[in-house]
Amino acid sequence: MTPPGDPGPEQPRTMSTYDFTAIEARWQAFWMEQQSFRCLGPGEEGFDPSKPKYYVLDMFPYPSGAGLHVGHPKGYTATDITARYKRHRGFNVLHPMGWDAFGLPAEQYAIQTGTHPAKTTAKNVDQFRRQLQALGFSYDWAREVNTTDPNYYRWTQWIFNRLFERGLAYQAEVPVWWCEALGTVLANEEVIDGMSERGSHPCVRKPLRQWMLRITEYADRLLDDLEGLDWPESVKAMQREWIGRSVGAEISFATASVSGEALGSDFTVFTTRPDTLFGASFCVLSPEHPLVAELTTPEHVDAVAAYQEQAARKSELERAELQKEKTGVFTGSYALNPAFAEGDPRRLIPVWIADYVLMSYGTGAIMCVPDGDERDREFAEAYGLSVPQVLEEDGTLCNSDFLNGLSQEQAVPKMVSFLEEQKLGTGKVNYRLRDWLFSRQRYWGEPFPVLHELNAAGEDTGERKTVADGDLPVTLPELEDFTPTASGDPPLARAEDWVKVVDADGKVWRRETNSMPQWAGSCWYYLRFMDPHNDQAAWDPEIEKYWMPVDLYVGGAEHAVLHLLYARFWHKVLFDAGLVSTPEPFQSLVNQGMVQSYAFKDERGALVPIDEVEETQEGEYQRQATGDKVERLVAKMSKSLKNVINPDDVIQEYGADTMRLYEAFMGPVTASAPWNPRDLPGVHRFLQRVWRLFDREAVTEAPEEVTRALHRAIKKVGEDLEQMNYNTAIAAMMEFVNACTKSEVGLTTAHAQAFCILLEPFAPHLAEELWAQSQGVGALADTPWPAYDEAWLKASTVEIPVQVNGKLRGKAQVAADADRDTIEGAARDAVAEHLEGTIRKVVVVPGRLVNFVVA
RNA sequence: GGGGGAGUAGCCCAAUGGCAGAGGCAGAGGACUUAAAAUCCUCCCAGUACGGGUUCGAGUCCCGUCUCCCCUACCA
Incomplete structure (x- = not known):
């Protein structure tokens, strides 16, 4: 074994081993010492504003107790390769890492063991940082942020104040998911099949006073601005569906008894097909609809009550999933279809309740057109309701008075203007997106910077204000007990001294005891990375202007909707407030497999x-x-x-460079693939071959084939890295090494150095070691990408396949720069015996092939 | 049901509409070695899920079908 760190320059030249453990330790220490990846921004000494910028970001992790597994580094390796490549291309590269460290696991651990979440978090962060550093990622660690650091969440609270002053944060009594086991409310998206996403505990719907963010106000812009983003189509599609814009109309229906006597209460339905109003033969209200009690006639009271009770026991999701057949009950009352004149028997239509109509979407009431809507048809067939025809086979309208013969596109606007003229309804756009439930009953989250006014009796007056920007942060109080209080208040209510605030005028206020959800910190961390130590502002506008937007954002598809939608929402609010310079935060997004x-x-x-x-x-x-x-x-x-698979084990056995190379070589960055331990030796062998290649005696003149191979590799690796085709870039380097292996001589210094640059993004430790051995001057990381020479890419002669009628019939040897006629002539000679018929056409693709089309 | 993506060698994966193979794994044989490991060399392996179409030429473009993965699902 070669002693680590000592290749022994005085010793005679012998085969040395690739001691990756020593090499990796040496260069990681070197990078740390030299601050090799320190990234300078505007205002910092030594910053070069003439260089173009590149902001390459990973979705920062939640530092769990389990540590990193080999899935995390797939994306991190991709961004690191690109970051290093861009440095060689002369960019100022911002490549930071941090921790999304608020959240439930640390808090639950605290409840079970009494260990303070801050302590658990610090320990986990140390573990994650150590593991990431062991992989040699070129993060600028001086920019590390942690969402649980008061110097960070001070500014999260500051952004909340901006939301509040713009009227985008409000409190409301809303039915929310309450999870008894977790002691908190959860957002719709944190509950799956009535169970909490974390821990799978049962959840129930319950009305509670909660903080909401008015994301719906931004629905259209969040939808429209997807257009210009270089994002995966699947993610854009998911966001579109989540926002769920649907254009239609609200139509108001008067109610009546069976005899047609007006009952006086109207209800409104939302429909995307107002044009089919002539086919509406009944209406359905959600069981929770406020008008149900009023509309239910005495003989139907029992059935309606029973149905309502049954529906209440089911969550929305259960209603949707467990319900194959439509159920519902008649209220005994009727609605008046405004399409028909008084006296028309079709005007009086029955009103039912059914649980396929959800109170939380639209108006909680629908008009039913069984001829146009499958669900309505199913319901009508189940209960023997009439199915008047209003649509022809081709989708045009019939039996619809002034709409007859029109298509949907033509009829909808006509019906909408009819409704608006008659004051019966109005065009309306509905969204599936709801306002964002923003409060949690947890300890380990950002406190709201909000004070509630109390009167002399200590009662809430309903007045409230935000804590002044200058008084932020509102830090978390120390607690011993992290469980909710007996009265159901969040754990923060236990910190009585903290909760009670007396202002300069002697007025008493109560602090908000809810905390923000985990999404809050991750909504803007990419902004803080630009200016992480600023204690005067969340970020400096000049610095923001330079770095934004994020040029490449890489992370898992599981954040396709929530994180990415919330962050886009905050960013747009900040944009409207003049605090950021771009309407969108993440220009290009890649989901690693x-x-x-x-x-x-x-x-x-x-x-x-x-x-x-x-x-x-x-x-x-x-x-x-x-x-x-x-x-x-x-x-x-x-x-x-x-x-x-634990990355620590892989690094120990093969080294970080092999691990990185394997992650990048598995296939396209977007593809999923199983970790196959059998393939690791393959990429490790490649690095061994590189090591041995450099171990050969250097030469002063390279064989022509090696020079050609190098130039091909420079071109291919560069082009592939522009496209994030890491796997094929590695294959190109393998080709070069294979060509060198065949040549049986060493590299020239120039070739050795050029190859080190190609290798550096992928296997930076080995590349640095070989760079030093090859007398490389200056920092490898900042050395410009080598140029290739076109002249070396072409062989002097090429063999061109010759086809006759598309079938391969021969080959022609021609000079690489031969003109069409020369190529055609050579091709003719090569397949002369197949060219007996009339030649109808000759296709010559220089450098590629010749095809004769004969009769 | 709706949306997104993928089917190429025993396996993982490549191929601006131009000879299906760049690279890796696995397999076979050989060289080196006292031997083994390591290393080096050589070899083996398909017509691209299926059916049509466009084209001089299709893995690639178009239409239809099948299979698999992911997301979503009574949203009126």
């Missing part, structure tokens, strides 16, 4: 830990200890499947 893992099941179906399994022959696996056959599956990496 999932790193899955093999999992193994024995014959009884029990999971077998991945490290207890061995392969017996191709495709056959057995449990090492017992020899029992096991079956291999591909699945998400998870503790429960016992198939988690």
